[in-house]
Amino acid sequence: VVISHGARRVVVVGADAAGMSAAHQALRTARARGTELAVTVLESGRDTSYSACGIPYWVAGDVAAEDDLVARTAGEHRAAGIDLRLGTTAVELDLTAREVATDAGDRVPFDDVVLATGAAPIVPDWALDPAGRPVPGVRAVKTLDDGRAWIDLLGVRDPAPRRAVVVGGGYIGLEMAEAFARRGLDTTIVTRGELMSSLDPDMGARLREHVVKSGVAVHCQDLVDGVVTGVDGAVRAVTAGGREIAADVVALGAGVRPQSELGAAAGLPLGRVGGYLPDPQQRVADGVWAAGDCIEPVTRTHGNRVFVPLGTHAVKQGRVAGTVLAGGDARFDGVIGTAVTRFVVGDVHVEVGRTGPTARQLAGLGVEVDSLVTESTTASGYMPEAAPIAVKVTAATAGPERGRLLAVQIVGGPGSAKRIDTAAAAIWFGATVADVTGMDLSYAPPFSPTWDPVQIACRRLADRL
Amino acid sequence: VVISHGARRVVVVGADAAGMSAAHQALRTARARGTELAVTVLESGRDTSYSACGIPYWVAGDVAAEDDLVARTAGEHRAAGIDLRLGTTAVELDLTAREVATDAGDRVPFDDVVLATGAAPIVPDWALDPAGRPVPGVRAVKTLDDGRAWIDLLGVRDPAPRRAVVVGGGYIGLEMAEAFARRGLDTTIVTRGELMSSLDPDMGARLREHVVKSGVAVHCQDLVDGVVTGVDGAVRAVTAGGREIAADVVALGAGVRPQSELGAAAGLPLGRVGGYLPDPQQRVADGVWAAGDCIEPVTRTHGNRVFVPLGTHAVKQGRVAGTVLAGGDARFDGVIGTAVTRFVVGDVHVEVGRTGPTARQLAGLGVEVDSLVTESTTASGYMPEAAPIAVKVTAATAGPERGRLLAVQIVGGPGSAKRIDTAAAAIWFGATVADVTGMDLSYAPPFSPTWDPVQIACRRLADRL
Numbered sequence: 001v002v003i004s005h006g007a008r009r010v011v012v013v014g015a016d017a018a019g020m021s022a023a024h025q026a027l028r029t030a031r032a033r034g035t036e037l038a039v040t041v042l043e044s045g046r047d048t049s050y051s052a053c054g055i056p057y058w059v060a061g062d063v064a065a066e067d068d069l070v071a072r073t074a075g076e077h078r079a080a081g082i083d084l085r086l087g088t089t090a091v092e093l094d095l096t097a098r099e100v101a102t103d104a105g106d107r108v109p110f111d112d113v114v115l116a117t118g119a120a121p122i123v124p125d126w127a128l129d130p131a132g133r134p135v136p137g138v139r140a141v142k143t144l145d146d147g148r149a150w151i152d153l154l155g156v157r158d159p160a161p162r163r164a165v166v167v168g169g170g171y172i173g174l175e176m177a178e179a180f181a182r183r184g185l186d187t188t189i190v191t192r193g194e195l196m197s198s199l200d201p202d203m204g205a206r207l208r209e210h211v212v213k214s215g216v217a218v219h220c221q222d223l224v225d226g227v228v229t230g231v232d233g234a235v236r237a238v239t240a241g242g243r244e245i246a247a248d249v250v251a252l253g254a255g256v257r258p259q260s261e262l263g264a265a266a267g268l269p270l271g272r273v274g275g276y277l278p279d280p281q282q283r284v285a286d287g288v289w290a291a292g293d294c295i296e297p298v299t300r301t302h303g304n305r306v307f308v309p310l311g312t313h314a315v316k317q318g319r320v321a322g323t324v325l326a327g328g329d330a331r332f333d334g335v336i337g338t339a340v341t342r343f344v345v346g347d348v349h350v351e352v353g354r355t356g357p358t359a360r361q362l363a364g365l366g367v368e369v370d371s372l373v374t375e376s377t378t379a380s381g382y383m384p385e386a387a388p389i390a391v392k393v394t395a396a397t398a399g400p401e402r403g404r405l406l407a408v409q410i411v412g413g414p415g416s417a418k419r420i421d422t423a424a425a426a427i428w429f430g431a432t433v434a435d436v437t438g439m440d441l442s443y444a445p446p447f448s449p450t451w452d453p454v455q456i457a458c459r460r461l462a463d464r465l
Numbered sequence: 466v467v468i469s470h471g472a473r474r475v476v477v478v479g480a481d482a483a484g485m486s487a488a489h490q491a492l493r494t495a496r497a498r499g500t501e502l503a504v505t506v507l508e509s510g511r512d513t514s515y516s517a518c519g520i521p522y523w524v525a526g527d528v529a530a531e532d533d534l535v536a537r538t539a540g541e542h543r544a545a546g547i548d549l550r551l552g553t554t555a556v557e558l559d560l561t562a563r564e565v566a567t568d569a570g571d572r573v574p575f576d577d578v579v580l581a582t583g584a585a586p587i588v589p590d591w592a593l594d595p596a597g598r599p600v601p602g603v604r605a606v607k608t609l610d611d612g613r614a615w616i617d618l619l620g621v622r623d624p625a626p627r628r629a630v631v632v633g634g635g636y637i638g639l640e641m642a643e644a645f646a647r648r649g650l651d652t653t654i655v656t657r658g659e660l661m662s663s664l665d666p667d668m669g670a671r672l673r674e675h676v677v678k679s680g681v682a683v684h685c686q687d688l689v690d691g692v693v694t695g696v697d698g699a700v701r702a703v704t705a706g707g708r709e710i711a712a713d714v715v716a717l718g719a720g721v722r723p724q725s726e727l728g729a730a731a732g733l734p735l736g737r738v739g740g741y742l743p744d745p746q747q748r749v750a751d752g753v754w755a756a757g758d759c760i761e762p763v764t765r766t767h768g769n770r771v772f773v774p775l776g777t778h779a780v781k782q783g784r785v786a787g788t789v790l791a792g793g794d795a796r797f798d799g800v801i802g803t804a805v806t807r808f809v810v811g812d813v814h815v816e817v818g819r820t821g822p823t824a825r826q827l828a829g830l831g832v833e834v835d836s837l838v839t840e841s842t843t844a845s846g847y848m849p850e851a852a853p854i855a856v857k858v859t860a861a862t863a864g865p866e867r868g869r870l871l872a873v874q875i876v877g878g879p880g881s882a883k884r885i886d887t888a889a890a891a892i893w894f895g896a897t898v899a900d901v902t903g904m905d906l907s908y909a910p911p912f913s914p915t916w917d918p919v920q921i922a923c924r925r926l927a928d929r930l
Binding site: 422 | 482516780848885887911916
């Protein structure tokens with residue numbers, strides 16, 4: 001690829017979902033408009049475009065090889081005309097000189113810069129030794145390096161670990177607990193609140209019942225505050241509220257925080273949890289764009305800033321940034337917090353879906369609501385695949401939004417989780433619970449009762465309002 | 466239950482999904498309003514509230530007992546205060562005297578009457594012997610009596626049937642072919658056009674490839690025009706275009722037609738295929754209501770009348786009729802033609818979802834469209850459950866509706882079909898393909914690629930428009 005001297009220069013910091021979506025989309029848009037771009041991507045690690053969400057499944061053994069988690073290799077990016085520099089950390093963003101300084105001593109000039117630096121796991125002090133190094137056996141679950149370390153810890157070490165503790169009861173915590181349990185480890189989840197704080201506590205408790213049935217222990221309202229190590233320095237137990245919980249390995253699933261140091265040092269404003277605050281076109285300053293897990297996007301429904309680190313938003317935001325910086329038109333339409341996961345261990349198969357704010361978030365927004373839980377089945381009751389499903393719906397009860405569907409949460413058996421998309425679509429388009437009741441959703445005995453469970457819940461709530 | 470002399474009298478004709486929904490909802494609404502209703506239901510058969518859609522799964526062996534297909538028994542209906550008269554056929558609707566005459570010689574007076582007489586299978590002439598009786602071994606799949614007959618034919622007869630022919634390649638045809646094949650019969654589907662005419666032919670052909678892989682033969686563009694019987698009078702083969710196809714049993718899946726003779730004789734107007742034509746409150750005349758498979762509802766998107774015999778519409782329409790006739794407020798918001806099914810035989814598991822008009826229907830409506838097919842996977846590509854999924858999206862290309870999502874069709878592996886509900890919701894709320902691209906849909910490796918397959922298809926079409 002020949003870059004002419006006058007091509008507009010784009011520097012992307014971070015080569016995962018958001019950054020590479022932006023890079024490719026910028027090139028695509030420029031090509032469509034007949035203009036030229038020179039795109040450089042700086043990546044401090046050695047991996048590009050990998051699925052962090054897939055790591056628990058790699059650890060569990062579902063994914064055979066780490067390469068499978070890489071959507072596009074460095075070679076593929078370069079073949080598309082991108083100057084991709086791996087092992088290169090951006091250390092300074094100079095908005096006056098319009099340059100990014102790297103740890104290799106380069107100063108890379110830009111007309112546009114895309115900040116796509118992602119999020120980093122929150123590592124508690126107790127997980128580090130006095131020298132600031134990770135305690136052996138204690139590890140987060142974020143990068144492919146983490147994944148490799150987990151594969152080594154579980155598969156290579158002799159004797160093999162028998163007991164696992166997972167710190168945190170969110171998505172990564174639940175998925176790592178599944179991975180450990182499926183590998184035969186005695187597994188304990190320790191979580192500060194109820195399991196899965198992105199659910200309302202009543203729905204989290206329903207999930208917990210299933211998880212506990214699988215043999216995984218769940219300690220709620222409990223905080224890990226220390227670690228006990230052996231003579232070899234490796235973890236032997238964690239401490240929580242004075243008690244010890246034996247652990248040969250400890251997975252850190254205590255959340256992530258936006259990696260925004262680069263922009264912060266350059267004076268860019270940050271949000272409540274330290275994320276960049278882009279406008280709907282992903283712009284944070286003139287010629288400066290941000291996308292992915294390092295930002296705090298707005299919600300579509302209430303316009304408030306939230307932190308939702310998720311690959312599906314990263315690729316969409318990256319695409320918007322790439323389109324707009326190359327002269328095209330696009331906007332990110334906000335998030336509503338749709339998410340799913342599952343927990344499959346032995347005979348237990350439970351799925352979770354959620355969309356919209358939690359009851360607690362709605363209270364924080366000052367929205368008056370009513371909600372109810374409906375229990376139904378995923379298929380017609382007489383079919384062998386019919387599994388229990390609980391659907392919680394929440395609607396506004398006051399003001400001009402009265403009757404508006406605000407949130408749906410689902411906990412149920414196989415076939416439950418993906419139904420959340422119907423609710424997400426309804427919320428996305430501003431539907432009331434009464435609107436949902438009438439929708440023409442698909443029905444056939446293997447797939448649904450005559451009344452879809454989400455519709456039953458909405459109908460009941462509509463009748464009550 | 467004591468009915469006071471002055472209670473408003475409601476007569477419901479037909480005791481399946483639509484009729485019983487109307488009956489119960491009328492009582493519920495009246496109770497809520499503090500009024501009184503006397504509800505009589507006339508049913509010519511001996512079964513109430515059964516799932517016709519479940520019969521193929523009963524024949525296949527998925528459903529253990531016929532009672533499982535009955536959502537509510539006659540006893541339960543009566544306990545709710547309904548005067549349910551089984552084995553009683555309404556033979557005349559007298560709109561002047563406000564009476565329904567029965568074959569028992571009664572004349573049942575009404576203030577409101579609900580016509581919920583359902584649909585009857587289309588039985589070709591060749592399926593009847595010269596005396597007008599069904600040829601032994603040839604049978605439709607509509608009533609519980611049909612189901613019982615199929616269980617007998619397949620399980621009791623000696624020698625057991627070895628070869629099955631299914632006439633018609635729609636939902637019932639496909640599901641009966643699955644049932645026969647899973648019971649070990651050599652099975653052939655004979656269909657006038659492509660398999661599953663509710664799909665566009667290109668998507669029907671994709672489905673057919675999977676079906677054929679399972680060992681079920683599919684004869685497209687072929688019309689069964691006769692039957693060959695043995696000395697015992699039972700079927701031995703069908704004829705199609707001069708050829709014989711051997712058959713020990715023949716399932717009729719050639720469609721159904723509204724049973725509207727009662728209202729037709731009373732002068733009520735009928736639609737193109739003979740269905741009643743209710744307004745959005747299910748009213749066909751003053752104090753006369755119709756719901757379920759005997760009507761032709763309007764589409765939400767274009768307002769044209771269509772015939773969509775499906776339990777999920779029947780219960781919603783019955784609920785509307787019951788609410789309104791009892792003094793409440795409700796309306797049926799139309800259909801968009803959402804439907805799903807699957808075909809699971811041996812290693813083959815294919816699912817189908819569709820919503821919106823077919824290409825042919827859109828041409829008939831004079832709508833200019835563009836469409837494309839995207840191939841993706843149901844889960845992240847590296848997950849063991851990732852199955853191929855093909856998504857066809859169609860959007861309007863002209864007029865004020867330019868860019869509007871009109872139709873989506875899906876053919877794919879496990880986890881494909883129910884995704885149609887996302888598309889159905891988007892169409893329901895009038896979304897453009899660009900709107901769908903930005904939606905916050907759920908993502909996790911076991912459930913979806915980072916970009917949802919429906920969104921990929923919509924994004925590609927939006928880019929092209």
